[in-house]
Amino acid sequence: MGTTYLKRGKPTAERAEDDAKVRATVEVTLKDIEARGDAAVRELSEKFDNFSPPSFRLTQSEIDAAMSKVSDRDMADIDFAQTQIRRFAEAQRASLRDIEVETLPGVILGHRNIPVQSVGCYVPGGKFPMVASAHMSVLTAAVAGVPRIVAAAPPQKGEPHPAIVAAMHRAGAHEIYVLGGMQAVGAMALGTETITPVDMLVGPGNAFVAEAKRQLFGRVGIDLFAGPTETMVIADETVDAEMCATDLLGQAEHGYNSPAVLVTNSEILGRQTLAEIARILAILPTAETASVSWRDYGEVIVCDTYQDMLDVANDIASEHVQVMTDRDDWFLEHMHSYGALFLGPRTNVANGDKVIGTNHTLPTRKAGRYTGGLWVGKFLKTHSYQRVLTDEAAASIGAYCSRLCLLEGFVGHAEQANLRVRRYGGRSIGYGEPA
Numbered sequence: 359m360g361t362t363y364l365k366r367g368k369p370t371a372e373r374a375e376d377d378a379k380v381r382a383t384v385e386v387t388l389k390d391i392e393a394r395g396d397a398a399v400r401e402l403s404e405k406f407d408n409f410s411p412p413s414f415r416l417t418q419s420e421i422d423a424a425m426s427k428v429s430d431r432d433m434a435d436i437d438f439a440q441t442q443i444r445r446f447a448e449a450q451r452a453s454l455r456d457i458e459v460e461t462l463p464g465v466i467l468g469h470r471n472i473p474v475q476s477v478g479c480y481v482p483g484g485k486f487p488m489v490a491s492a493h494m495s496v497l498t499a500a501v502a503g504v505p506r507i508v509a510a511a512p513p514q515k516g517e518p519h520p521a522i523v524a525a526m527h528r529a530g531a532h533e534i535y536v537l538g539g540m541q542a543v544g545a546m547a548l549g550t551e552t553i554t555p556v557d558m559l560v561g562p563g564n565a566f567v568a569e570a571k572r573q574l575f576g577r578v579g580i581d582l583f584a585g586p587t588e589t590m591v592i593a594d595e596t597v598d599a600e601m602c603a604t605d606l607l608g609q610a611e612h613g614y615n616s617p618a619v620l621v622t623n624s625e626i627l628g629r630q631t632l633a634e635i636a637r638i639l640a641i642l643p644t645a646e647t648a649s650v651s652w653r654d655y656g657e658v659i660v661c662d663t664y665q666d667m668l669d670v671a672n673d674i675a676s677e678h679v680q681v682m683t684d685r686d687d688w689f690l691e692h693m694h695s696y697g698a699l700f701l702g703p704r705t706n707v708a709n710g711d712k713v714i715g716t717n718h719t720l721p722t723r724k725a726g727r728y729t730g731g732l733w734v735g736k737f738l739k740t741h742s743y744q745r746v747l748t749d750e751a752a753a754s755i756g757a758y759c760s761r762l763c764l765l766e767g768f769v770g771h772a773e774q775a776n777l778r779v780r781r782y783g784g785r786s787i788g789y790g791e792p793a
């Protein structure tokens with residue numbers, strides 16, 4: 359591949375070391391929550407969030423009190439965002455159909471999409487109160503028809519964050535907990551004396567939250583691996599360095615470990631973007647985190663051709679990929695591994711994060727190779743069923759089945775088939791005999 363790095367991030371070995379530390383902490387913590395339930399959850403909340411209320415679950419009057427603190431303007435903006443997210447989620451839901459087909463005369467096969475019965479939606483709020491994550495998880499679960507939606511977010515300065523509570527409530531949460539981090543996802547998945555466990559965990563979070571969900575997978579379902587934000591800008595000279603730098607730093611501010619990568623075919627644009635980033639970091643109020651992310655995980659990759667840009671982008675499989683080139687549709691057609699695409703200079707990742715209607719909970723750490731982001735379909739389980747309507751069909755499929763069972767040595771299975779061949783086909787087939 360014809361690529362040159364004008365700037366590289368931390369080597370992979372150092373990233374793996376950070377991962378091992380997180381993995382070990384999460385393992386110990388989840389065991390503790392499983393063994394000691396509410397007592398462990400309370401200790402963790404005291405330790406990490408300095409928060410220990412009489413109950414972590416909000417009562418209706420606490421929800422009302424929190425909502426009364428949200429200004430009309432903020433509430434209207436939240437409603438606007440939720441309307442956009444609901445519209446797209448409903449359209450996506452409508453694209454999923456239950457089916458029933460006759461695959462052979464008298465053989466009916468079907469599937470039904472059934473909502474997960476209870477979900478735990480984690481809404482992050484360590485560095486920033488991520489109000490939008492409430493729309494993304496809770497509202498989407500509601501559109502899917504999930505009957506029990508539990509939502510949790512950490513406290514902000516010892517209190518539930520009013521706008522997060524409002525967004526959760528408006529979106530349709532049935533239970534709201536003021537709990538953060540591993541203790542929130544651990545309690546929702548494992549259950550405690552006071553929290554009934556859920557069937558599935560969804561939502562983004564920091565490295566601890568994402569790792570906890572990964573470790574809890576199996577015990578419960580999870581949406582996807584949605585860890586620290588990653589962003590990529592694919593740009594040619596149709597855009598300028600100010601736009602590239604702004605869009606890279608806009609997402610690097612999420613935390614200390616958010617990769618931001620520029621992929622370009624213009625060395626001049628690459629160098630100008632590096633200079634712009636230095637200029638903006640001097641004035642960006644969140645530069646404290648953005649500059650660390652940029653130092654440790656920022657990359658500028660200059661490619662010889664558009665094909666090289668595409669190959670690098672597919673290989674990195676970044677969570678967010680903004681494409682600002684003279685051939686955006688070509689990238690849309692050929693990109694296969696990513697969280698979500700943002701095409702053209704008129705939109706950007708912040709639109710997707712907050713308002714435009716696509717879901718912002720997206721795969722990180724190359725999970726875009728095997729999954730897209732959170733969407734209404736993740737809350738639905740597709741279950742098959744079958745029926746055989748006629749005696750002829752029962753006898754005919756039964757004969758194939760009998761022989762295929764015996765091919766594998768399954769005599770008991772074959773007898774299930776043979777019984778139907780005898781009863782509905784009128785043939786006398788002995789035990790363990792191929793029909």
Ligand SMILES: NC(=O)c1ccc[n+]([C@@H]2O[C@H](COP(=O)([O-])OP(=O)(O)OC[C@H]3O[C@@H](n4cnc5c(N)ncnc54)[C@H](O)[C@@H]3O)[C@@H](O)[C@H]2O)c1
Pocket residue numbers: 403406407481482483484485486488512513537538539540562563564565566567583584585586587588612613616677718719720721722
């Ligand atoms: N992939 C996605 O779809 C996506 C979307 C939005 C946000 N994000 C990511 O979500 C993350 C949010 O992270 P955050 O930290 O701001 O909020 P968070 O809510 O995920 O985590 C905060 C909680 O972590 C716990 N905590 C604090 N210090 C800790 C420590 N030393 N060890 C273990 N736990 C500790 C506390 O209980 C705190 O409430 C960011 O990394 C952001 O990039 C990802």
Ligand SMILES: [Zn+2]
Pocket residue numbers: 587608609612707708711
């Ligand atoms: Zn973001």
